Each structure stands twice: as structure tokens, then as C-alpha cells.
Amino acid sequence: MNDKRKYNAVITGLGMYVPDKIYDNAYFEKIVDTTDEWITTRTGIKERRILENGATSTLATNAALDLLEKHNVSAEEIDAIIVATVTPDMFFPATACLVQDNIGARNAWGMDLSAACSGFLFALQTGSTLIESGRYKKVMVIGADKMSSITDYSDRNNCILFGDAAAAVLLEPTEDKSFGLIDSILRVDGSGKESLNMKAGGSLLPPSHDTVDKRLHYVFQDGKAVFKVAVKSMADVSYEILKKNNLTGEDVAYLVPHQANLRIIDATAERMGINRDKVMINIEKYGNTTAATIPLCLVEYYRAGKLRKGDKIVLAAFGAGFTWGSILISWSME
Numbered sequence: 228m229n230d231k232r233k234y235n236a237v238i239t240g241l242g243m244y245v246p247d248k249i250y251d252n253a254y255f256e257k258i259v260d261t262t263d264e265w266i267t268t269r270t271g272i273k274e275r276r277i278l279e280n281g282a283t284s285t286l287a288t289n290a291a292l293d294l295l296e297k298h299n300v301s302a303e304e305i306d307a308i309i310v311a312t313v314t315p316d317m318f319f320p321a322t323a324c325l326v327q328d329n330i331g332a333r334n335a336w337g338m339d340l341s342a343a344c345s346g347f348l349f350a351l352q353t354g355s356t357l358i359e360s361g362r363y364k365k366v367m368v369i370g371a372d373k374m375s376s377i378t379d380y381s382d383r384n385n386c387i388l389f390g391d392a393a394a395a396v397l398l399e400p401t402e403d404k405s406f407g408l409i410d411s412i413l414r415v416d417g418s419g420k421e422s423l424n425m426k427a428g429g430s431l432l433p434p435s436h437d438t439v440d441k442r443l444h445y446v447f448q449d450g451k452a453v454f455k456v457a458v459k460s461m462a463d464v465s466y467e468i469l470k471k472n473n474l475t476g477e478d479v480a481y482l483v484p485h486q487a488n489l490r491i492i493d494a495t496a497e498r499m500g501i502n503r504d505k506v507m508i509n510i511e512k513y514g515n516t517t518a519a520t521i522p523l524c525l526v527e528y529y530r531a532g533k534l535r536k537g538d539k540i541v542l543a544a545f546g547a548g549f550t551w552g553s554i555l556i557s558w559s560m561e
């Protein structure tokens with residue numbers, strides 16, 4: 228995959244935003260029939276952040292501004308903005324347009340990308356391809372979801388899982404092929420559509436009194452069915468990307484898994500032969516923030532000084548669609 232490219236896409240900037248409001252497990256003990264013990268042992272989640280005022284573009288804009296400020300980049304330098312989300316402010320215009328306007332990126336084009344929990348991986352590959360083409364110099368990729376806007380807080384199976392957040396990366400070209408996005412394996416399988424979806428609001432079931440009465444504007448998930456496929460798919464693809472690149476778990480500095488369930492994360496790490504201390508985990512603080520989980524981990528671990536230039540990092544995700552995949556990165560920031 229690497230050979231024909233003149234440029235690799237490297238991450239040169241990071242930003243994040245989480246709202247202040249916290250729903251801890253004790254809060255859910257009050258609103259549905261659940262316990263802190265059940266949530267902790269079944270998912271690993273202790274708290275999630277909730278955006279009280281604003282929308283996904285609010286989260287994404289704050290993450291973008293954090294990136295620009297921390298890395299001293301002007302908004303006018305940005306060539307393109309890709310926002311991975313399943314909770315856009317509106318069907319159209321795209322959230323990317325709203326972010327562009329909010330940050331003043333007047334030279335940028337952009338779009339939203341819908342791939343649920345794999346959204347950041349798919350957007351990272353898309354943004355990297357723009358960079359590798361040589362046509363674009365600075366592409367911002369944002370994973371952002373206000374999951375609280377599509378979460379049914381009367382459904383104990385789902386409401387304990389999700390939170391709101393956004394995180395962003397800046398991609399730039401390098402001719403040094405030892406850094407940046409090295410390889411990716413990305414997959415979709417639409418036959419998984421019945422197990423994880425939001426049924427109404429689209430062209431299939433436009434909003435009506437009936438769809439509202441039947442609570443069809445919320446996330447539906449057959450947890451057990453998704454769990455089984457998620458464990459196998461995420462573990463398989465992460466193992467496959469190592470094999471394809473002649474690497475073992477020993478060569479990897481970090482696995483950065485989508486944060487849906489600590490048990491899925493552990494199964495993936497085990498299959499790859501990677502110890503827990505080399506797995507980025509923050510699910511206990513934020514729950515499942517869909518497109519934001521992976522970049523949020525990257526930002527937090529980078530800012531904690533845990534990443535070294537040249538570190539081999541495997542990103543892995545599984546989500547609605549089904550969508551899943553792995554991306555291998557050679558870390559480029561000091």
C-alpha cells in the first residue's frame with residue numbers, strides 16, 4: 228500500500244472537547260432499574276459527559292479551536308474539514324459547514340461522514356487520501372457525537388452506554404515514509420443493519436406522530452448480537468493488520484480501540500498479544516462517544532506525554548452498519 232505514494236499523511240495537531248456536565252452511574256440508578264455494579268462489570272463505564280446547550284457542531288467547533296490554539300495553526304490554513312458523526316446538527320447542511328463557519332476556515336471545503344463508531348477511522352483514511360494525493364496540505368478530521376440527543380433515557384439497555392464528546396486531528400503531508408498512516412483495513416457489512424440502528428427520521432420512516440410514539444428516533448441496539456460480532460471483527464482485523472505488516476503485539480506501542488465495552492477492548496488486545504498497559508482506555512470517564520472515542524484517547528495520551536515519535540499505533544473500531552476496521556500509524560509528533 229505504501230509504495231506508490233509520494234506523501235504519507237501525518238498527524239501534526241490534536242484537539243478535544245468534552246462538556247462539563249457528568250452523568251455518573253449513581254444518576255442512572257435513580258432513573259432506570261440498574262446498578263453501578265452491573266454497569267461497571269458489564270461495560271467498564273463509570274461516567275459520561277452530557278452537552279446541555281448546543282449541538283454536535285458545538286462539540287466539534289470547540290475541539291477544532293482547541294487544536295488550532297494548541298498548535299498555533301490559523302483557521303485560514305485549513306484546506307478541508309471532515310466531520311465523522313451520526314448526530315449531525317441537521318441532515319443538511321453538513322456539520323462540517325457549520326464548523327467551517329464557526330472557526331473561520333474560509334479556504335476550506337468539507338463534508339460529514341457517517342460510519343457510526345468506525346466514523347473516525349473512515350474519516351482518517353479519507354482525509355489521509357486527500358493528503359497523499361498531494362492536492363491538500365492541511366486536512367482537519369473531527370470525530371464528534373452528541374449521543375445524548377438520540378439516547379432513550381428510559382431504556383436501561385442503552386442509556387447507560389453513551390456520552391457526548393468531540394476530538395480532532397490535523398493531517399499534513401510528509402515525504403518521510405517511516406511516519407504517518409502506514410496501512411488500513413476497513414470493512415462494511417450492511418447485513419448488520421437490523422442489530423444497531425436509528426429507525427426513523429430518514430427517508431424510510433420520515434418523522435410522524437407514529438414514529439415518535441414508537442420511540443423510533445433513538446438508538447436501537449441488540450446488545451448481545453452486536454457484542455458477538457464486535458469482539459470477533461475488531462479482534463480479527465487488528466490481528467490481520469499486524470500480520471500484513473509483519474508485526475507482532477510486541478512491536479506495537481499502543482492499541483487505540485473504540486470505547487464501547489471494556490470486555491470487547493480486552494478481547495481485541497488479547498488476540499493481538501498486547502498487554503493492558505499498552506491499550507488506551509478512557510471508557511470509564513466518557514462511555515461510548517461514537518466517532519469521538521479514538522481521537523479522544525489519542526489526545527489524552529499524547530497530552531499525558533505517553534506517545535513517542537516512531538511509536539507504532541493500531542487504531543481499531545466496530546460500529547453500526549456494520550462498519551469496522553484497523554489503521555496502523557507510525558506516530559510523528561514529539
Ligand code: UT7
Pocket residue numbers: 260261262265266269270344383384385387449450451452453454457486487488491515545546547
Ligand atoms: O459501539 C458500537 C458497537 N456497540 C457495541 O460494541 C456494544 C456491544 N454490546 C455490549 O457492549 C453489551 O452487549 C451491553 C453492554 C450492551 C450489554 O451487556 P450484556 O452482557 O450483553 O448484557 P445482556 O444484553 O445480555 O443482558 C443481560 C441481562 C439481561 O437480563 P436477563 O434477560 O438476563 O434477565 C438484561 O435485561 O442484563 C439486563 N440488563 C441490565 N441490568 C441492569 C440490561 N441492561 C441492564 C442495565 N442494568 N443497565
